Amino acid sequence: MMIVLAFLPIIGFAQEFELTGKVIDASMDFPLEYASVSAKSIEDGSIINGGVTNREGMFSIKLEKGTYDLEIEYISFEVKYISNFTIDKDTDLGTIKLRAKAGELGEVTVVAETTQVEVRLDKKIYTVGKDLTTAGGTVSDALGNVPSVTVDIDGAISLRGNNNVRILINGKPSSVAGFGDQDVFQQLPAEAIESVEVITSPSARYDAEGTAGIINIILKREKTLGFNGSIRGTLGDPKNTGAFIDLNLRTDNFNVFTSLGYTDRTRPGNAFFDTEFSNPELDFNRIIEVREYNRNGQNYNVNAGAEYFIDDMSSVTASLFARLGDDGDVTTNTNSRFVDGIENSSTVRIENELEDDESFQYSMNYEKRFDKENRDHKLTADIQYSSSNETKTGIINENQILPSDSLVAFQDNLETEKRDSYLIQADYVKPMGDAQFEAGFRGDYSDQSQGFLVQRQNLETGNLEIDEFVSSDFDFQQNITAVYTQYGNKFDKFSFLLGLRYEQTQLKGTTTPLVPENFDRNFDFDKNFGGFFPTVNLVYELGEDENVTLGYNRRINRPRSWFLNPFPSQSSRVNVFQGNPDLDPSFANAFDLGYLKRWEKLTLTSSIYYQRETDAFERVERDTGRRTEEDNIQINENIPINLSSEERYGAELGILYNPTKWLRTNLSFNYFRFQSEGSFEGIEYGATNESYFGRFSSNVILPWKIQWQTNAFYRGPRVNAQTETDPIASIDLAFSKDFLKDDNLTISLNVRDLFNSRKRDQFTIAENFTSNSSFQWRVRQVTATVVYRFNQQKREQNRKGDDDDGDFGGS
Structure with a gap:
C-alpha cells in the first residue's frame, strides 16, 4: 500500500x-x-x-x-x-x-545612452516621451524639442524653417490634429506622445501633402502583458493643473488600453505694435497698440481602444479618441493715436471670447499576416470617422478714454464650425528576401461648414444691427483619392526604394452672404486637379556604422479652408485676415542628401537639401482703402496669394555625444535660405530670406541620482517680402528625482523660457505704413510633475536604453 x-x-x-x-x-x-x-x-x-x-x-x-x-x-x-x-x-x-524591427528597407538604428534615433530610408524617428523639460507641457512643447522642427511664438509648426508641413497622428490625418488647425497641439498633453517621425523625404506610402515634409506623431499604446499603468499630476505657474491616468491590460487574446486626461491652464501673453502711416488723409500719423492676452482653457482627453488577436496571424483593433474643450479668452487692446508726436486720442478694446469645442474620432483597424516566419508580409485595412464641432461667442467692447469717455464700438460675434471626415485606407506589404513590394489605397473625404454672424451696436439708436457685409456661411469640401505602389531592394551595400503615388483632389467651396445683393461677384469655386508624385530614396553603406542617403519627392500644398474663405476675421477692427477663393495649390520638387556616422560615444547625422516650389503661398498685407466708420482709422488686411516660385535650400547637422554615464549632450544646427519671386496687383513681393536655428541640450546626473537637464535654443534673424524678424534665444531647465522601490515614483520640476525671452520682434514696411512689433504668446512657465507607476518599471531600459530623447527646446 x-x-x-x-x-x-x-x-x-x-x-x-x-x-x-x-x-x-x-x-x-x-x-x-x-x-x-x-x-x-x-x-x-x-x-x-x-x-x-x-x-x-x-x-x-x-x-x-x-x-x-x-x-x-x-x-x-x-x-x-x-x-x-x-x-x-x-x-x-x-x-x-x-533585433530592432526594420519597418522600411535600409533602417539604421542610432542609439545613445538615453537618446534613441532610428534613421531609415525616408525618415528619422525620435522618442520624446521622457524629455524632462516638457513634463506637464503640451504636444507643441514636445515638438519644439525635436531636431529639424520649430514651433514659433504663436504655435505655428515648421520643418526646416518651412511651415508648409503635413502633420499626421499614427500615420493618418486625424481630428486629434484639429483637421490641420495647429492650435490643438497647445492643449493636448505631451505625455500622450510615444515618438515623433520626421519625414523629410516621404515615400509613396505617405500623403503628398506638405511641401516641407511630414511630421507623424505616434501616440502611446502599451502592449505589456498583464495589468499596468501610471498616474500623473501637474501643477504650475501660471496655472497649469493636470491629471492623467494611463491603463493597459494585455492578455494572450486581447490588449485593452486607455488614457484619460484633464488640464486646466492659463496662458498669459502680450504684444506691442508701433505703426507710422504716410497717408495724409488720416487724422493721425502714428498708432501705438498694447495688447494683453489672458487665455484660460479646460480640456478633457480620452484615448481608448482594444485590440483582439483573432489568431497568431490576424487581429482587429477598435479605438476612440475624444477631446472636449471649454476655453475663455480675454484680450485687452489699448490704442493711442498721435499727431506729430502728440497723443490726441486713445481707446481701450476688450474682447471676451468663449469657445466650446469637441472632437471625436472612431477607428477600426484590421491586420492580416500571411507568413509566420516573416511577419512583415501583411495586409492592413483602416476605417476612420472623425467629427468636430466648435462654437465661439465673442463680445467686443471698445471705448474712447481720450479726449473724453465714450463708446466707440460694441460688437457681438457668433462663429460656428462643424466638420465630418471619412478615411478609408488599405496597405499591402510583401517582403521578398531583401526586396519588398508595397501597394495601397487611401480615400480622405471631408465636409466642413462655417457660420459667421456679426452684430454691431448702432451708436445713435443703441440697437444691435447685423453687419450684412461680413455675416456669411461658408461650406467647404475636400475630397482626395489616392493609390500608390513602391518597390525596394538591397544589393550588398546599396539599397533603394522607388515609389509612385497618384492623387485626385476636389476642393469645392460655397459662400452664402447674409445679403447676396451687397456683392457684385460670386465667391463659389470648384477646383479639380490630379497628379503623379514620384519618390526615390537611396542608401549606400560605407561601413557598418556609416552611410549616405539620397532622396527625391514631389509634393503638393493644398490651400486650407481658412485660406479660401473670402470673408474677413473680426479679431481687430483695423487689422483683419481675409481668405482668397482664387488661391490655387502649389507644387514642389525636393532633393535631400544625407550622411550618417556613428562612433562609440558620438553619433553624427547631417544633410543638405534643395526645393523648388511653384505657385508658393505668401501672405501679404495691404491697405484696403476702407476706413472705420466710428473714427476714420485705416483698415489693413492680410491675405494669402500665389507667388510665381520659391527656391529653398539648406543644411542640417546633428551630434549626439555621451562621454560618460553621468553626462549626455545633444547638438543640432539647421541653416536655410529661400528666395521667392512674384507680384500681386502690380506690387513685387519677392524676397530673399536667410536664417538658421540651433539647439543644445545637456543631461547631467547629479549626486543622489538627481537628473538635471538644460535645453538652449537660438533662432537667427529672418526676412520675407515685407517683414524683418529679430533673433530669438531661450533656455529651459528641468530637475528630476526617483523615489520608492524600483523607482516607481518620479518628481520633476521644470522651467520653460527661464529668462522670459521667447518673444518675436519684427519690423514691417508696407506701401502706406511701417510697423515695429513685439509679440509673446506665453510668458515663462514653471511646472511640477508627479508620476506614479504600478505593475511596471520606470522603463529605463525601454527598447535600447532610456527613452529620454534629450533633444532640445524650441520657440
Missing part, C-alpha cells in the same frame, strides 16, 4: 521542467524588460504557457515534457521563433538576441 501511495504523484501528475533564458537587444547587448516568451502547441498554435522577462532580461516558465514552438517577442523588435523545441529536462536557452 505504501508503495502505491508513493507512486501516485507520478501517475496523477505529469512532470514539469523549467525553461530559462535571457533576452537582450542585439545591437546594444542590453537586457529587454517585459519581453514576452510563449510556448505554443505545434498542433493548433494555442499557448500552453508563457511569461515575461524581468529587469535583467531573465525569464523562467514551467513546461511539461514535450515538443513546442517557442516565440520570444518585444514591441518594435523582430519576433524570435524556435520551432519544434523539445524539453525533457530543466533547460537554459542562454542569451537570446532580438
